[in-house]
Amino acid sequence: MKSDITYPLNIGPVHPAFKEPIKFTFRIEGEKVVGADIDFGYTHRAIERIAQERNYIQIIYLLERVCGICSFSHPMAYCLAIEDVAGIEVPPRARYIRTIVGELERLHSHLLWTGVAAHEIGFDTLFMYTWNIREKVLDCLEELTGNRINYAMLTIGGVRRDITADNAQTIHQVLEYYEELYNRTSEILLDDLTLRARTEGVGILTIEQAERLCAVGPTARGSGLMKDVRVDYPVNAYYEILWLKPVSPRDIGKEPIGDVYDRMAVRVLEIQQAIKIIQFCMENLPEGDINTGSGAVKMINALKKLEGEGVGRYEAPRGEVCHYVILDNQEHPVQIKVKAPTYSNGFTWAPMLTNIEIADIPIVVASIDPCVACADRMTYVQADGSRTTISWEELRAKSIQKYKGVRRQWMK
Amino acid sequence: MKTESIVTVLQNKLGSHIQASREKITNYGNGINRVTLWISIDRESFHSSIAILKTMGRLHISTPMPYKEYEDRIELIYPFALKEKDTKFSEIMVIISVDIPKDDLKIRTITDIVPGALFMERETMEMIGVEIEDIPDPRRLFTGNYLPDGVYPLRTPKSKESMQ
């Protein structure tokens, strides 16, 4: 094909290469991608809008469902924001438990990502392998919180479950298991020739671009931009861990250039860092209360009388999660703004996807660990195909009618 | 970073365009503070104030813009995270709020200073209905083209019935 002819290539909204619906329009020149355009919005669920009609306790569980994998991070940021407005002091033990669960989540999220990345380059054995070893941390989370995902662990002013002696033993066992496996796994992930051939020099995001485009999390750190909410901003127990610093490919003696390999290295190193953080927290777990002691109804009544604005930031496995809440003497927040890591990182796809080959598109797209559901957390409700607009009230009445009908039918 | 210095620098350069500022400092011991700084700026000098903030350090926009609705105006809130030094826990939240009258819902883009804010500005345009001037990409971000003009999902009134 002549090199001066470009043609468009549509991938998505639903495509086996991506795990979630997202639409890309590439401009292709021969085998090279010369331009990329992203279209979001295929998994909208109106979460910010729904949150305006739920009370403060219900919202925690609503926000857990912004994303299945970061199901600890979103309610965490929300609780931090509400605690910021209300000036609630979280007991030290609760802060440590929050850190432990958060790091366990990071462990399983990064293992999940390595599996997905391996799958995207066709290395399915590694995919099965990492997902198999991920089971252990999920079982640990199940024992600790009651669920494998959507932990329902957080409440405003603390956590809902304590870590008992039995739980502590399980955590120690799990950590030992991963420490033992870490060397073997990191060797496969960082030194394997197939993986290196597919990831090195692909999907480059320079440090300047990362800073300009406000990249967050492993995407930013893979480019050498030392951005980590755990270190930049005091949250949970992280500010008591003095040795904590953002990881970068420099830790394995490689100057970061911002390719897929660097982002993978950051995630692999963060698995090790997460193990260390949990060990630190288990050793230094303070005694005391795990929450403020006021029940859900009391908390709702206290927050009802408040007015103000608050910010909650938390470093999710994928990057910064930030929630902004506005309270105005109501049982519901007036506004709640949710920013997921993919929202910030989505924009970095444009430079990454330029000048790569078509076959590399899936791995480059997956390299920021996209969570489209996170970014698409709100929607507008539309009628079926006929392009007529239904108002919120009408839609609500219709759904209730439908729900009632179904219920009556089965009640008889 | 001292919050006073940010306010002072802005006030020296922009004078009375800075309408109000307040700060909230939460102490975590060992000299670690969580600092949030709210600044109200009028619409004319909003763009130049962001340019000044950008010169102070690494400027990162944290969330899409929330808003507060009043009878005759909308207060648009830009939450930034500003990091001046490379020391730990030195990032502070600088929250800039701008009043926009309802009969002229327009504000200048900041994508020329913070390019990463493009998605957030596009979302503001489609969800709240504030027109962003000179935005490089005015398409809708989340809702498709089937949404009729003049409908802004986040500004629909709450239904009384659902409040119970």
Next chain:
Amino acid sequence: MLGMVYKVVEQLFAKKSTNYFPSKYILEDTADTLKKGTIHPPVGVKEGFRGRLEYNVESCTGCGLCSKVCPANAIELYPAVINDKKTKRIVIYLSRCTYCQECVNICPKNSIQITTHFFMADYNKYDASLVVGLEHRKKYELKEEGSPDVQKEGN
């Protein structure tokens, strides 16, 4: 790399661990199922697992706190007559339940209990086994002309 090969070989000879769906039907008809293959008992859950909810209609006072905190609006209050007194009772739609345990924590009389039971798969989400308190509702519900049969609906 070698470690992974070892793991792959190990997996080749591992026992199969899948069952027919929904597993609750298997338990009724063990003999027939055994003809088709073996039954693998489910992986056990630890103490503290959030499973099926249980409801004690006698100790319930009808205060409605549970339906207030329920994030999924899975709890429905209905007017009831018990011992000739007008009061309220609840039903819990497990198909909507998110198993967050808020209602268990908030109940002043401990009328709602969480169990570790997790065999709940069914083809019909309004099946009697998936609506906790349905049999009490049929017995106690106040059936008055004009009273709404559904008090609380989801958003």
